[in-house]
Amino acid sequence: MDRLGKLAERHGQTALVIADDTVWELTAETVERSFESAAGTFERVRFSGDCTVEEIDRLTRAAVETDADLAVGIGGGKSLDTAKSVAARRELPVGSVPTIAATDSPTSSISIVYGEDGSVVEAEKHRRHPEFVLVDTAVIAQAPTRWFVSGIGDALATCYEATATWESGGTTVFEDRPAYAGRALAQTCYRLLRDRGKGAVRAVESDSVTENVEAVTEAIVLLSGLGFENGGLAAAHAIHDGLTTLPGAESATHGEKVTIGLLAQLILEGATDEEFADIRAFAVSVGLPTDLSGLGVTDPSDAELEAVGRVATDPSGPIRNEPVDVSREQVADALQVIDTFDPS
Ligand SMILES: [Zn+2]
Structure with missing residues (x-):
C-alpha cells in the first residue's frame, strides 16, 4: 500500500480515491504517506457501500468536480466495481486496491451493478481492464478470515468451469472462444489452492503473511480473474446465481455460494465418488460450506430448490457452457444430493 502514490502517478495527476469509511479509517494514513513523495495528488470520496447506478452517477459527478484523471477503488468488490464503472463513464484509467481477497473481481473488467433493493441489475462490461491491481498481503491477512476462505471458494471453481467451457465448445463472458492461456492460468490457480490453501488459511487466521x-x-485475485475471463464460467456460477434467490442464504458470501455451485456441478457432470469426496474434503479443510445448511439454509422446500434451478438454467447464463444438458429439476436434485451426501 506504500507504493500506491508512485503507482498512481504513472496513470494520472489527480486520482479520485473511492473508499468507504471503514476501509478509509484503516488505510488513510498509508495512502496519504504514499502520495507525499509522488508527483500526483488524490481526492478521496466516501463510498456508500452499494454499487448502484445512483452511487456510480454521484461519484462520476465527483470525478468531474475534482477534475480527476484516474480513479482508484480501495476496499471490497463493490467499491472496486464502482470505481471501474465511474472510470468507464469518464473514460479514465482505473486502479484496483482490494483490501480483502474474497473474489476474483479486482482483476476483471466487469462491474456487478445492484438495484436499490439489492438485486443484480446488470453486469457492466468495460472496454478497459484496471491499469493496476495493488494487493498488500499484510492488509489481506488482517481482514476477517472468512473473506479469504470465500476467495478460495470462488477461485476453486475457475478450473472446473474453464474445463466445462472448453469441453462444450462454449464461450467466455465476452463471447469469445476460450484461450489455451485461460485454461493454463485456471490450472495454475487450482494447483496453488490445493497445494497451499490450507496453510494459507492457517496463516491468515493469525494475521500472518507467509509464502502460502x-x-x-x-x-x-489474479489467476482466477484471468482464468474466468479467458476460460469461461459454467454451472458453479450459474447455480450461484440461482442460490442468490434462496431464502436463508442472504448472508452467505459469493465464494460460499460458488462452492455449493461447484459441488452441484460435479454431481451434474457425473463425477465419481472419489472425485467428489476429494474436492469436498478440501472444502471442509479450508472451512468452506459443503451443504445448504452451511449457507444458512435449513430444510428448503422443493419449490425453493426449483426456483434456484430455474435461475441457474437460464439459457443465456453460464449454464450454457456445460458439456451436459442441465434441467432445473437436475439442479434441484443435485442440491438435494450434496445436502445429504458424505462419501468419506
Ligand atoms: Zn465468482
Whole structure:
C-alpha cells in the first residue's frame, strides 16, 4: 500500500480515491504517506457501500468536480466495481486496491451493478481492464478470515468451469472462444489452492503473511480473474446465481455460494465418488460450506430448490457452457444430493 502514490502517478495527476469509511479509517494514513513523495495528488470520496447506478452517477459527478484523471477503488468488490464503472463513464484509467481477497473481481473488467433493493441489475462490461491491481498481503491477512476462505471458494471453481467451457465448445463472458492461456492460468490457480490453501488459511487466521498467503492471494485475485475471463464460467456460477434467490442464504458470501455451485456441478457432470469426496474434503479443510445448511439454509422446500434451478438454467447464463444438458429439476436434485451426501 506504500507504493500506491508512485503507482498512481504513472496513470494520472489527480486520482479520485473511492473508499468507504471503514476501509478509509484503516488505510488513510498509508495512502496519504504514499502520495507525499509522488508527483500526483488524490481526492478521496466516501463510498456508500452499494454499487448502484445512483452511487456510480454521484461519484462520476465527483470525478468531474475534482477534475480527476484516474480513479482508484480501495476496499471490497463493490467499491472496486464502482470505481471501474465511474472510470468507464469518464473514460479514465482505473486502479484496483482490494483490501480483502474474497473474489476474483479486482482483476476483471466487469462491474456487478445492484438495484436499490439489492438485486443484480446488470453486469457492466468495460472496454478497459484496471491499469493496476495493488494487493498488500499484510492488509489481506488482517481482514476477517472468512473473506479469504470465500476467495478460495470462488477461485476453486475457475478450473472446473474453464474445463466445462472448453469441453462444450462454449464461450467466455465476452463471447469469445476460450484461450489455451485461460485454461493454463485456471490450472495454475487450482494447483496453488490445493497445494497451499490450507496453510494459507492457517496463516491468515493469525494475521500472518507467509509464502502460502502470497501464492493463494495471487490465485484468488489474479489467476482466477484471468482464468474466468479467458476460460469461461459454467454451472458453479450459474447455480450461484440461482442460490442468490434462496431464502436463508442472504448472508452467505459469493465464494460460499460458488462452492455449493461447484459441488452441484460435479454431481451434474457425473463425477465419481472419489472425485467428489476429494474436492469436498478440501472444502471442509479450508472451512468452506459443503451443504445448504452451511449457507444458512435449513430444510428448503422443493419449490425453493426449483426456483434456484430455474435461475441457474437460464439459457443465456453460464449454464450454457456445460458439456451436459442441465434441467432445473437436475439442479434441484443435485442440491438435494450434496445436502445429504458424505462419501468419506
Ligand atoms: Zn465468482
